[in-house]
Amino acid sequence: VMAQLMVKGKNEGIHAILVRMRDNNMNTMPGVTIEDMGYKMGLNGVDNAKLSFDNVRVPREALLNKWSDVSEDGTFTSKIDGGRQRFLTVADQLLSGRICIASMAIGGAKACISIAVRYAATRLTVGPTGKSDTPILVYQLQQRALMPLLSRIIAVNFGLDYVKDRW
Numbered sequence: 001v002m003a004q005l006m007v008k009g010k011n012e013g014i015h016a017i018l019v020r021m022r023d024n025n026m027n028t029m030p031g032v033t034i035e036d037m038g039y040k041m042g043l044n045g046v047d048n049a050k051l052s053f054d055n056v057r058v059p060r061e062a063l064l065n066k067w068s069d070v071s072e073d074g075t076f077t078s079k080i081d082g083g084r085q086r087f088l089t090v091a092d093q094l095l096s097g098r099i100c101i102a103s104m105a106i107g108g109a110k111a112c113i114s115i116a117v118r119y120a121a122t123r124l125t126v127g128p129t130g131k132s133d134t135p136i137l138v139y140q141l142q143q144r145a146l147m148p149l150l151s152r153i154i155a156v157n158f159g160l161d162y163v164k165d166r167w
């Protein structure tokens with residue numbers, strides 16, 4: 001869980017902490033609320049939940065303490081100065097997952113628009129000659145439906161490549 005670390009009443013910023021959500025009988029722990037996310041537009045096989053914590057206390061040993069730690073006497077120490085910089089260092093680890101999700105989404109969009117444009121370019125309809133020799137992509141209605149989507153996918157792909165190059 002990414003949460004505010006409070007040490008001796010002082011907020012030391014957002015840190016990664018292991019939090020026990022259920023007891024040995026699979027009942028939720030005090031202060032923990034677990035709710036089902038319900039139907040999603042995609043990936044319904046993935047078990048996602050909405051978690052809420054209300055004044056949940058955890059032992060200091062639960063802190064994922066690569067950069068910060070709390071000693072037995074309650075002294076907070078950190079290798080990184082400043083709460084914001086500590087957060088950005090930890091959050092950087094999560095960014096790669098978000099980039100992968102974006103890459104999968106743009107890959108799916110590229111496949112879909114490729115199929116749609118190829119179909120529109122090869123599906124023939126009756127044209128000015130009276131024969132089925134005109135691809136439906138020639139018609140302005142098809143172009144206005146497909147080309148903005150194609151343009152948006154290309155633009156998003158450039159943006160994603162920019163982010164990946166700098167990450």
